[in-house]
Amino acid sequence: MTPITPIEAPLPKGVTDFLPEKADKIGYIEGKIRKVFELWGFRRIITPLLEFEDVIAAGLGDDLKAKTFRFDDRQSGKLIAVPSDITPQIARIVATRLRGYPLPHRICYSGRVLRHAELQSGRSREIFQSGVELIGLDSPEADAEMVTMAVEALKGLGFRDFKIDLGHVGFIRGIMTASGLEVAARNQLQEAIGKKDVSAVRSILAESPLSDAAKDELAALPRLFGGREVLDEAGRVATNDTSRRALDNISQVLDLLDIHGVSDHLTIDLGEVRGLDYHTGLTFEGFVTGMGEAVCSGGRYDTLTARYGFPAPATGFTFNVLALLSALEKRPDVEASKTRDILIFNQQDDRREALEIAQQLRRRGYTTARDIIRRNFDDSLDYARRMNILRMMVIGGDQCGPDEVYLVRVADGQGQRIKKAEVFSERFSLDAGPDKES
Structure with missing residues (x-):
């Protein structure tokens, strides 16, 4: 070509x-x-x-x-x-x-x-x-x-x-x-x-x-x-x-x-x-x-x-x-204005759950984009970093169980597992959740 x-x-x-x-x-x-x-x-x-x-x-x-x-x-x-x-x-x-x-x-x-x-x-x-x-x-x-x-x-x-x-x-x-x-x-x-x-x-x-x-x-x-x-x-x-x-x-x-x-x-x-x-x-x-x-x-x-x-x-x-x-x-504070909150990285064949989670996050006021292009974890994390996205939420794959998502801090790649039910709850906050990193 x-x-x-x-x-x-x-x-x-x-x-x-x-x-x-x-x-x-x-x-x-x-x-x-x-x-x-x-x-x-x-x-x-x-x-x-x-x-x-x-x-x-x-x-x-x-x-x-x-x-x-x-x-x-x-x-x-x-x-x-x-x-x-x-x-x-x-x-x-x-x-x-x-x-x-x-x-x-x-x-x-x-x-x-x-x-x-x-x-x-x-x-x-x-x-x-x-x-x-x-x-x-x-x-x-x-x-x-x-x-x-x-x-x-x-x-x-x-x-x-x-x-x-x-x-x-x-x-x-x-x-x-x-x-x-x-x-x-x-x-x-x-x-x-x-x-x-x-x-x-x-x-x-x-x-x-x-x-x-x-x-x-x-x-x-x-x-x-x-x-x-x-x-x-x-x-x-x-x-x-x-x-x-x-x-x-x-x-x-x-x-x-x-x-x-x-x-x-x-x-x-x-x-x-x-x-x-x-x-x-x-x-x-x-x-x-x-x-x-x-x-x-x-x-x-x-x-x-x-x-x-x-x-x-x-x-x-x-x-x-x-x-x-x-x-x-x-x-x-001005530097922070160029950031976005979450990138959804879906590793499941079914996209319904990823779309529902993204919709819920937007309702909660979080800017949320979905990584529609198929790529691996590291490439998606690099994309999030270059786009000034603060966290990547992984659905499916080896990082989390079937009832969990894996929330990654893009700056250093550190992550934590969060129950999907918690994501859909009224008390969900990106700053809350378990402190344990995996």
């Missing part, structure tokens, strides 16, 4: 296949996040994979517009886009499909978006997002809910050493506007502030025809980072009403976060420039030890739904699931 040569089937750069082990871990992480969202009363929406480009673009900032994949639609003759962010889709749905529903909307979602990335960056073009949007509440309490849910979800995933950085676009926007800095210089300055590059900030300001007071305010932005004491320092720096209102808003949110009991995980970064073209108020990002990028981000965006004809205050945030996976992949 002539051997078959495997075909080459490369993928475009920036996308990948997620095989069962990794897909199970992603599902585990998404499930943990979704549980927190549901406990806070959020309801799931599934958004479409495609949108008309002009519709989705109305809700995107310039940066995301530049990263959006577009192509011609043969049916409509219009330009179609693969969404680069789910939040604008939620805004469209709320403004159109949910327009007659009472506010507020508590919406959660989980899905993939696609973004252009620099080929040399090595970054994925696929982003797995799990997030929430709270639409219809202009309240510090709504902002506090978002931050608290982020903290609870990170704790639920097993993180302990993490921080949520709080910022406010109103604070930095107020200082920038009051300074009178020209647009080109303002963009340069924002980039330098975002990198906390104090020397670059000084260099830009030195070439700007601003008052000394304005330069002092702008120069202070990179160092306004730390605990709650930052608000006092910022209050001494900022003189415009917009920035002062922003500080009052942060203070109100922090008071509520004290009540929620999550203040130990908070830092304040008033020099954060992310989202200046998208958000309108409090913003935040979540960081875990060992990860250089944020695992979650969000904030208030009170003008987004208005772009679709339905003005409503809103806040929300999203988790980057693949970033969480990178941080969590080797944790025991």
Whole structure:
């Protein structure tokens, strides 16, 4: 027989296949996040994979517009886009499909978006997002809910050493506007502030025809980072009403976060420039030890739904699931998510009993597969090991009597005989049974 040569089937750069082990871990992480969202009363929406480009673009900032994949639609003759962010889709749905529903909307979602990335960056073009949007509440309490849910979800995933950085676009926007800095210089300055590059900030300001007071305010932005004491320092720096209102808003949110009991995980970064073209108020990002990028981000965006004809205050945030996976992949609980419970290895000619036992085990909540391919004991045990199955249950053969099954621990091959009647009893547990190994 002539051997078959495997075909080459490369993928475009920036996308990948997620095989069962990794897909199970992603599902585990998404499930943990979704549980927190549901406990806070959020309801799931599934958004479409495609949108008309002009519709989705109305809700995107310039940066995301530049990263959006577009192509011609043969049916409509219009330009179609693969969404680069789910939040604008939620805004469209709320403004159109949910327009007659009472506010507020508590919406959660989980899905993939696609973004252009620099080929040399090595970054994925696929982003797995799990997030929430709270639409219809202009309240510090709504902002506090978002931050608290982020903290609870990170704790639920097993993180302990993490921080949520709080910022406010109103604070930095107020200082920038009051300074009178020209647009080109303002963009340069924002980039330098975002990198906390104090020397670059000084260099830009030195070439700007601003008052000394304005330069002092702008120069202070990179160092306004730390605990709650930052608000006092910022209050001494900022003189415009917009920035002062922003500080009052942060203070109100922090008071509520004290009540929620999550203040130990908070830092304040008033020099954060992310989202200046998208958000309108409090913003935040979540960081875990060992990860250089944020695992979650969000904030208030009170003008987004208005772009679709339905003005409503809103806040929300999203988790980057693949970033969480990178941080969590080797944790025991995440590793365990890729395992299955039992492989049925039937050595009898009659398959009825094997099928009945498998059915009973599934009723008891155990994931159970049957090794339908005929092979010997060692080969079946090796298959179970490679498939991350924890135990193999042998029916028939020399390992057990006619009224018994032989339950093997796949990791080390150790086994024990269990009465079939016990398998069918209500008290059966994989962790119970005789301790004697044979």
